Each structure stands twice: as C-alpha cells, then as structure tokens.
Amino acid sequence: MAQTLDSLLAESRDRLKAAGLESAGLDARHLISGLLDLALAALLTRGREPISDEDAARIRAAVERRAAHEPVYRILGEREFFGLKLKLSKETLEPRPDTEILVDCLIPHARRIASSKGSCRIVDLGTGTGAICLALLAAVLDARGLGTDISEDALATALENARRNGLAERFGTVRSKWFEAVDGRFDIIVSNPPYIRSNVIPELEPEVRYHDPVAALDGGEDGLDAYRAIASHAGRHLETDGVIGLEIGFDQKRAVTALFEAQGFRLLSAAKDLGGNDRVLVFQQDIERSNNR
Ligand SMILES: C[S@@+](CC[C@H](N)C(=O)[O-])C[C@H]1O[C@@H](n2cnc3c(N)ncnc32)[C@H](O)[C@@H]1O
Structure with a gap:
C-alpha cells in the first residue's frame, strides 16, 4: 500500500521520539512541510494523500539527519527570520x-x-x-x-x-x-x-x-x-x-x-x-x- 502523508508523519515522529528528541512531533511536521513545500496546515487537511517513493525516501533521509541531532533548518537549508526566507x-x-x-x-x-x-x-x-x-x-x-x-x-x-x-x-x-x-x-x-x-x-x-x-x-x-x-x-x-x-x-x-x-x-x-x-x-x-x- 502507498504511504500517505499521515503515515509518514507518524513514522517520522516515532523515529525522532525513539532518538530522544523532545520536539519529535513538531520537528517531523516542520521537516515534512519544508521538504514538500507544503504549509503546516496542509499536513492536516491533506493527510490521506499518497506520497511518492522518491519523496518518502527524501523525508526518511532527513529524519535520520535530525535523529543525529542536526537542526531542522540546517537540514532544510533555510530559515525564516522577520518574514524573510534566509539561506543558511x-x-x-x-x-x-x-x-x-x-x-x-x-x-x-x-x-x-x-x-x-x-x-x-x-x-x-x-x-x-x-x-x-x-x-x-x-x-x-x-x-x-x-x-x-x-x-x-x-x-x-x-x-x-x-x-x-x-x-x-x-x-x-x-x-x-x-x-x-x-x-x-x-x-x-x-x-x-x-x-x-x-x-x-x-x-x-x-x-x-x-x-x-x-x-x-x-x-x-x-x-x-x-x-x-x-x-x-x-x-x-x-x-x-x-x-x-x-x-x-x-x-x-x-x-x-x-x-x-x-x-x-x-x-x-x-x-x-x-x-x-x-x-x-x-x-x-x-x-x-x-x-x-
Ligand atoms: C552570533 S553570529 C551572528 C550572525 C548574524 N548577525 C545573526 O544574528 O544571525 C556572529 C557573526 O560574527 C562573525 N564574526 C566572528 N568574529 C568576527 C570578527 N572578528 N569580525 C567580524 N565578524 C566576526 C561570525 O562569522 C558570525 O557570522
């Protein structure tokens, strides 16, 4: 069965929780919304949509980097500051x-x-x-x-x-x-x-x-x-x-x-x-x- 946004979000959150990260749920949401270029709210409304194998692999790789304590925005390569999108x-x-x-x-x-x-x-x-x-x-x-x-x-x-x-x-x-x-x-x-x-x-x-x-x-x-x-x-x-x-x-x-x-x-x-x-x-x-x- 194809992965959905919901199932990948749950899998990512569980992996980060197991790595001991207190912010597991939040980090999983920010990583996935950043990687798929989706607003955080869209993660709620589009949870049943299927995710391609390619996107699922990108997300899993990013989650492993976060599990090794690399910060979310370093992984995404950019961060918002005062409404500006800044490359890191x-x-x-x-x-x-x-x-x-x-x-x-x-x-x-x-x-x-x-x-x-x-x-x-x-x-x-x-x-x-x-x-x-x-x-x-x-x-x-x-x-x-x-x-x-x-x-x-x-x-x-x-x-x-x-x-x-x-x-x-x-x-x-x-x-x-x-x-x-x-x-x-x-x-x-x-x-x-x-x-x-x-x-x-x-x-x-x-x-x-x-x-x-x-x-x-x-x-x-x-x-x-x-x-x-x-x-x-x-x-x-x-x-x-x-x-x-x-x-x-x-x-x-x-x-x-x-x-x-x-x-x-x-x-x-x-x-x-x-x-x-x-x-x-x-x-x-x-x-x-x-x-x-
Ligand atoms: C705490 S960071 C602040 C970066 C940015 N202004 C910000 O607020 O996100 C300090 C910056 O000072 C730079 N820096 C360190 N020593 C310096 C020096 N002797 N002269 C000029 N810049 C220096 C670092 O490369 C770094 O970019």
Whole structure:
C-alpha cells in the first residue's frame, strides 16, 4: 500500500521520539512541510494523500539527519527570520527568534533617522546570513546597509539572501574584522557578535556545538572580546544622533554597559527576550559627557 502523508508523519515522529528528541512531533511536521513545500496546515487537511517513493525516501533521509541531532533548518537549508526566507551555509549562524527583538528595537530609530535625514546608513558587524541588516532594510525603505564578517562564506550567503529578498540594491558587504576595514560613519551600528565564554562551548547542546560555526559562538575567555573590540572603535563610526544596538548573553548586561560607558556611550534602552532574559542593549553617544570633556 502507498504511504500517505499521515503515515509518514507518524513514522517520522516515532523515529525522532525513539532518538530522544523532545520536539519529535513538531520537528517531523516542520521537516515534512519544508521538504514538500507544503504549509503546516496542509499536513492536516491533506493527510490521506499518497506520497511518492522518491519523496518518502527524501523525508526518511532527513529524519535520520535530525535523529543525529542536526537542526531542522540546517537540514532544510533555510530559515525564516522577520518574514524573510534566509539561506543558511556552513559558516553562517542559524538566525534565532531572539534576534528579532534586536530588529524590533532598532526599527523605530531607523525610521526616525530616515524621516529626518532622508536616509539611514546601517552597518551590521558579523552579519552571518545578513539576517539583522536585511530585516531592517525590509522594514525601512530609505535605509541602506553594509554587512561585515570575517567569513567569506557568510558574506556570499548574505549577498545571496539580499538578492533572494529583493534587497540587493541597498545592501553591500565587506570582509572585516569588526571595524578594521570599515570606512565612514553610520546612523546605526548593530551587532549580534559571538558572546559565549570559550569554556562553555563544549557544554552546548549538540545542535549548536556541532552545527553552528564556532566563530559565530566563541566570545573568548569571558565572552566579551567582540564587545571590547566594537566599543573601542564605535565612536569613530557613529553619527552624532545615531545608535548602537547589540544582542547580549543573558548575564552580560552590566559588563557590556560598563564597556560602552567607558567609551563615552550611554545606555538608552534595554529589552528582554521571550524567556525574560536580558537580550538587547541600545546605546547612544553620551552628549553631556562629551560636552564636559
Ligand atoms: C552570533 S553570529 C551572528 C550572525 C548574524 N548577525 C545573526 O544574528 O544571525 C556572529 C557573526 O560574527 C562573525 N564574526 C566572528 N568574529 C568576527 C570578527 N572578528 N569580525 C567580524 N565578524 C566576526 C561570525 O562569522 C558570525 O557570522
């Protein structure tokens, strides 16, 4: 008898459950809907439809990869972020829903600046798939963005994602270690840099440890290397009325705030993630301090 969508869904869920995955049912649905290009709702309404042997074989192969702890969206090769479909590659971090909060916090600033100046220049340090910068460009039509990264693979992926989402005319890339190869001033400096302490990396879940690139995770001995590098040069690259938006680790608010305050910035706002952890900091130049110097 031919396999139906329902029977393959049940088989996939059971295989992932047996592999010990708590999210077995959800993962099976996302994998199958992604591989067959069907909306999740269609899995419910079209459950009795037969599946070709070829599709069943593709699905079984994908389920085996997930059973070995490869993340669902790595297997599918793309992930949605802020409504944009983003391709993933070997050296790009899979963009996380928490990072959408950083985008949410910066959109009002980008709109304010674009409406007062007619444009808004954004630099996204460590752009990876381009997620943050591309989401800002999609939301603010007068904005232009530069994505930087140390990884050529990431920059090529970010450019491809800009093309796929119709944003290539307003997005460029440069290979750079933080600000090293970046010229000029920007209205918004944004970064979700690597911020995990080196000694914690071996303890991360296998989905992250083996499938996200280490350069996207490792923030050095205390997790703060990237923030130090960014804070020490940000003053030379920020317009007077501009802002710096950063994603941080759950326990880094005080330390990162101190690093930026020491370089003449003031914390303008902070936001928590869906789990209630500190996740986003937005800084501006501390005009009072610089006037008193
Ligand atoms: C946590 S990932 C963030 C990726 C993407 N911005 C996002 O939010 O999904 C950090 C990124 O910083 C890049 N990176 C690591 N060290 C860097 C450095 N010294 N200079 C520039 N980029 C760096 C990594 O290659 C990676 O793409």
